[in-house]
Amino acid sequence: xxxxxxxxxxxxxxxxxxxxxxxxxxxxxxxxxxxxxxxxxxxxxxxxxxxxxxxxxxxxxxxxxxxxxxxxxxxxxxxxxxxxxxxxxxxxxxxxxxxxxxxxxxxxxxxxxxxxxxxxxxxxxxxxxxxxxxxxxxxxxxxxxxxxxxxxxxxxxxxxxxxxxxxxxxxxxxxxxxxxxxxxxxxxxxxxxxxxxxxxxxxxxxxxxxxxxxxxxxxxxxxxxxxxxxxxxxxxxxxxxxxxxxxxxxxxxxxxxxxxxxxxxxxxxxxxxxxxxxxxxxxxxxxxxxxxxxxxxxxxxxxxxxxxxxxxxxxxxxxxxxxxxxxxxxx
Ligand code: ASP
Numbered sequence: 248x249x250x251x252x253x254x255x256x257x258x259x260x261x262x263x264x265x266x267x268x269x270x271x272x273x274x275x276x277x278x279x280x281x282x283x284x285x286x287x288x289x290x291x292x293x294x295x296x297x298x299x300x301x302x303x304x305x306x307x308x309x310x311x312x313x314x315x316x317x318x319x320x321x322x323x324x325x326x327x328x329x330x331x332x333x334x335x336x337x338x339x340x341x342x343x344x345x346x347x348x349x350x351x352x353x354x355x356x357x358x359x360x361x362x363x364x365x366x367x368x369x370x371x372x373x374x375x376x377x378x379x380x381x382x383x384x385x386x387x388x389x390x391x392x393x394x395x396x397x398x399x400x401x402x403x404x405x406x407x408x409x410x411x412x413x414x415x416x417x418x419x420x421x422x423x424x425x426x427x428x429x430x431x432x433x434x435x436x437x438x439x440x441x442x443x444x445x446x447x448x449x450x451x452x453x454x455x456x457x458x459x460x461x462x463x464x465x466x467x468x469x470x471x472x473x474x475x476x477x478x479x480x481x482x483x484x485x486x487x488x489x490x491x492x493x494x495x496x497x498x499x500x501x502x503x504x505x506x507x508x509x510x511x512x513x514x515x516x517x518x519x520x521x522x523x524x525x526x527x528x529x530x531x532x533x534x535x536x537x538x539x540x541x542x543x544x545x546x547x548x549x550x551x552x553x554x555x556x557x558x559x560x561x562x563x564x565x566x567x568x569x570x571x572x573x574x575x576x577x578x
Contacts, residue, residue, distance in 0.1 A: 254335040254391040256298040257328040260284025261321065261349075262308040263342025265368035265379040275420070278371040280307055287340060290372070291380045298391045301334070310342025310349070310367075315465035315559070318352050322459055329359040336362035336390035340383065343367040343416055343424065346402065350411035351553045354400035354451045355560055355578060356459050362395035363452075365411070366403045369422045378405065378422050385436045394443050398433070399451030407432040410447035412578075415550055417528075428529035429548065450577050457560045466562040468492035470551045472526060473507045482510025485519070491566070492520040492558040496551040501525055501532035515542035520571050522558055524551045534572075544572045 260266060262280045266287060269278035284302045288294060305321050306313075321339070328334050341349055350365045357363060366386035368379030386403040389395050400411035404425045413427035426432075434443035467490045471481045485493050493514050497503050501523035503511065511521045524546035525532050534545040546554040554575075561574040 254298045257337040258300050258302045259339045260304045261341045263367045267371040268373040269371045272375045310345040338386045338390045339365045351556050354411035360397045362390040363400045364390045408434040412449045465559045466491040468555045468558045470494045472496045477504040477506045479506045479510045494522045494551045494554045496526040522546045524554045
């Protein structure tokens with residue numbers, strides 16, 4: 248392929264460990280964001296053989312600092328770049344701690360079939376065996392490929408391709424942290440070759456009903472973690488702060504402690520949309536025949552942090568319990 252024929256990929260930087268450095272090559276924690284997206288690209292000259300890259304820094308933070316406002320800014324920028332016929336796909340570098348939340352948000356809101364790939368790193372750029380450079384190379388390779396079109400937002404780390412809907416961070420420090428528990432990854436890149444084996448059946452991108460046009464602020468949604476001997480005060484605090492939604496990280500198959508049950512009952516009375524998810528880490532919270540009577544929504548297989556993303560978006564459409572439940576059934 249001549250240089251002229253290379254795909255055009257937009258590379259958007261948002262920060263994270265991939266853009267961080269520490270004081271020593273052996274330091275794998277206690278680092279901070281120091282590098283811009285241009286520097287990350289320059290560090291991997293091999294990328295110039297894959298694609299023509301247009302770089303942009305959208306923000307540059309540790310991903311624990313990402314806000315709803317930043318998600319809206321990133322989605323707007325991505326939408327307008329992908330609407331340009333000269334752009335063939337996009338890669339976003341992001342901190343791994345909340346990468347799955349941003350990926351799922353974009354998966355539900357971006358109106359494009361072009362490849363959108365998020366990547367990051369578990370080790371700072373200054374580390375021995377830093378994983379960022381190969382992750383970035385593989386992410387660009389994936390975004391450049393025709394086979395990646397129409398698959399929704401993808402996450403590429405540690406050689407694996409994951410669907411945004413299913414992937415989650417499972418380990419605090421290890422490079423194999425991203426897993427799609429229960430479903431498996433969509434494929435992998437081995438020795439520079441892409442192998443894709445499956446597609447997510449859940450609706451995404453062009454097939455969702457969400458639109459961010461005119462949305463200036465996302466509805467406030469809290470997550471409350473349930474446990475033995477829980478108190479009702481966290482529910483009262485959420486109600487008092489004026490949230491529109493609560494996701495409860497409930498026990499097992501969405502079981503609620505007696506005080507969580509009471510707290511949610513009060514929240515529902517205040518018109519707050521309440522979703523039951525699980526703190527178990529994998530599996531489906533099965534819909535209960537009692538959900539509708541109690542005004543509750545079951546969260547399917549979404550973990551609490553992803554359920555919060557979907558609930559925020561569902562609340563931009565409606566506050567009706569059944570309408571929101573149908574979003575959880577489909578997305
Ligand atoms: N704290 C970092 C972040 O999420 C972790 C990482 O990127 O791996 O921004």
